[in-house]
Amino acid sequence: MITETKNTLPKEICDFIDVCLTREHPESYLIAVLHKLQQQFGYLTREHMDEVAQRLHVPASFVSGVATFYHFFRLQPRGKFSISVCLGTACFVKGADKILDAFRAELGVDLAETTKDGLFSLDCTRCLGVCGLAPVVTINDKVYSQVTPQQVPDLINRAKADLETTETKV
Amino acid sequence: MKTIHLTIDDMQVSVPEGTTLMQAAETIGVHIPRLCYLPNLSLEGACRICIVEVAGARTYQASCATKVAEGMIVKTNSPEIRQARRDLVELILDNHPMECQTCDRDGQCELQTLAYSMGVRERLFEGKRKRYEVEDSSFSVIRNSEKCILCRRCVRVCSEVQGVHNLSQLYRGFNTLVAPAHVSPMLESVCINCGQCINVCPTAAFLEKDSTDDVWAALSDPNKHVVVHIAPSIRAAIGEGFGLPAGTPETNRTVTALRRLGFDVVFDTNFGADLTIMEEAHELATRLKSGENLPLITSCSPGWIKFLEHFYPEFIPNTSTCKSPMTMLSVLLKTYYAEKHKLDPKNIYVVSVMPCTAKKFESRRPEHFAPAGYPYTDAVLTTRELVWMIKAYGIDFKHLTPGAFDNPLGFSSGAADIFGTTGGVMEAALRTAAEALTGKPLTELNFTEVRATTGLKEASIKIGDATINVAVANGLNNAKTILEKVKRGEKQFHLIEIMACPGGCIGGGGQPYPSEGRYVLDEEILKLRAGALYNIDEAKNVRKSHENPFVQDLYREYFQHPGSEKAHKLLHTHYTPRSPRGIK
The missing domain is CATH 3.40.50.1780 (Rossmann fold)
Known part of the structure; x- marks a missing residue:
């Protein structure tokens, strides 16, 4: 059995935790530490969270509780394609929830999850400010307007095709 | 210590400052129904079953968490309070398996006893149920989250009495789940198998691994x-x-x-x-x-x-x-x-x-x-x-x-x-x-x-x-x-x-x-x-x-x-x- 937590945290995060430990209520910096981790890696790994728990002297179950409570924290890496469905008022009224359901069904993942092949991650967003184009979906930098649930498979296939072209070019 | 005088159910009560309404009521033989409360553990105030009416207060107060105050007038029983408590229990039951007869805690379940004493005789709400697999990796303690009512007694005993902190509340809202870090199987967690979570659980969300x-x-x-x-x-x-x-x-x-x-x-x-x-x-x-x-x-x-x-x-x-x-x-x-x-x-x-x-x-x-x-x-x-x-x-x-x-x-x-x-x-x-x-x-x-x-x-x-x-x-x-x-x-x-x-x-x-x-x-x-x-x-x-x-x-x-x-x-x-x- 492994007896020690692996040291995988970058030095600057370890240093930050050390600074927190000199302050009052070091445990209150947990969210700040997790933010820094997510900024750097895009998501929180189990190993990282366990090491944060050890260094900050916060029980691992508590770290896990905080990381799963806030929607902002991701527990899986983002896919090559980050799909984001706008759930702002205008988009929602125009059926964004049905589009989201179509993505869920087509990809087999829920919000904030990534497909097993690592290609797609599914997210939602609040108003993007282009309500005239509602309902709106963004896939990486591309914006798709007036999307219908029927178009969802096509959007996914197009993204896959894009990937193939880029890979052939390389 | 200062003595506080108040009225509970038309009876005069004098108790030391800092006493809770629930404790004060007990001194005059009034047992307010409760679920998440356990003496020797910290206050949670999660279940709201112990609500009472306090004159002048806008809403019902949880008597486990409300301290007595001079001149307070408290009612622990009225048709409205009984109805409100019963609603609360029914809402808990709404998201609870209806399998009392085949449950390990049948006859010894606090939720069952409470529902009975509240007069719950039919199921009025039929909503979405949370679904989880029974987690039985451990040789000692099995976790059945479908039966969990989120009273957090297990979380409290695991940290406050045992200092193990193995259990915590993960996720949020309807998906809230009591589990070890990363929802690890109990066998792979820091669980020490003491079984205190089983002892304090009001339902059968935690049980020993059966050897009979x-x-x-x-x-x-x-x-x-x-x-x-x-x-x-x-x-x-x-x-x-x-x-x-x-x-x-x-x-x-x-x-x-x-x-x-x-x-x-x-x-x-x-x-x-x-x-x-x-x-x-x-x-x-x-x-x-x-x-x-x-x-x-x-x-x-x-x-x-x-x-x-x-x-x-x-x-x-x-x-x-x-x-x-x-x-x-x-x-x-x-x-x-x-x-x-x-x-x-x-x-x-x-x-x-x-x-x-x-x-x-x-x-x-x-x-x-x-x-x-x-x-x-x-x-x-x-x-x-x-x-x-x-x-x-x-x-x-x-x-x-x-x-x-x-x-x-x-x-x-x-x-x-x-x-x-x-x-x-x-x-x-x-x-x-x-x-x-x-x-x-x-x-x-x-x-x-x-x-x-x-x-x-x-x-x-x-x-x-x-x-x-x-x-x-x-x-x-x-x-x-x-x-x-x-x-x-x-x-x-x-x-x-x-x-x-x-x-x-x-x-x-x-x-x-x-x-x-x-x-x-x-x-x-x-x-x-x-x-x-x-x-x-x-x-x-x-x-x-x-x-x-x-x-x-x-x-x-x-x-x-x-x-x-x-x-x-x-x-x-x-x-x-x-x-x-x-x-x-």
């Missing part, structure tokens, strides 16, 4: 010689499972019940306890002489041992290498006893009845398997499981005639009986160690200074010309306190007894659920159970482990002397640091 099927099967197998032995604390608590008052000693009727169930031989784990003392007192004397690895820390409590391996591996050299009384006796059964009766150990089926869920894990440690590959203890039943088996078999416990253990492994000194309560192992060890160290018989056998009524007790004991410093801790948060003190070098201790559960084994995670009007962790119950054990001890002629004639025979015939090579091979063990590392 295995035991029934062994009992009906004609090729198996089925031997049972029962832990010291069983006799002090089992009666409660049959509606007898707490603290009723039930050694002899338990023996009869076990024979009726069909066990071939009924022995007493107490014999293992006497043997433990022989080995541990020898270990203490050796360490006192050499001055090495002091303080010596006891090793009987499997919850503490797993805690040691996860949280305090630095104290492994200090911890006694003695196997627990349960495992010592089981080892004897498949070696000494088998040889004596010319039985093939493979055909001996050893069942131990323990107050403890962690013993189930202990019995599955690879260290406690014979070299030929079979476990020394085949099955561990909790007190609750045995109570159920006796009832299921149709045995009228209260009307049984008293029986006696078989010999030689059923005879024990009074020192062994008190193993079941906090401070007992310490006292038993002192009785033997003192006579060994001074060479003189003790004049006073009762070491009352180590009989802990609190979670932590320190004492200095004079033995001959020497003084030894001892500490007794029960509940692992108290163990933490004492171990940190040792680490800081504040005081030189020689012997420390640690029991994982509050009150020691009598408060174990496998003991009967409290009867109506009683609480888990209720100090009154623990005192009564401990009292039963002290009385049994007082009434015995032999009260020192080394004076147990069968233990003396055993050393003459088999082990030669405590700490001998053979004793080391069979009666001692080792510990390994475990992952994940616990956070102190």
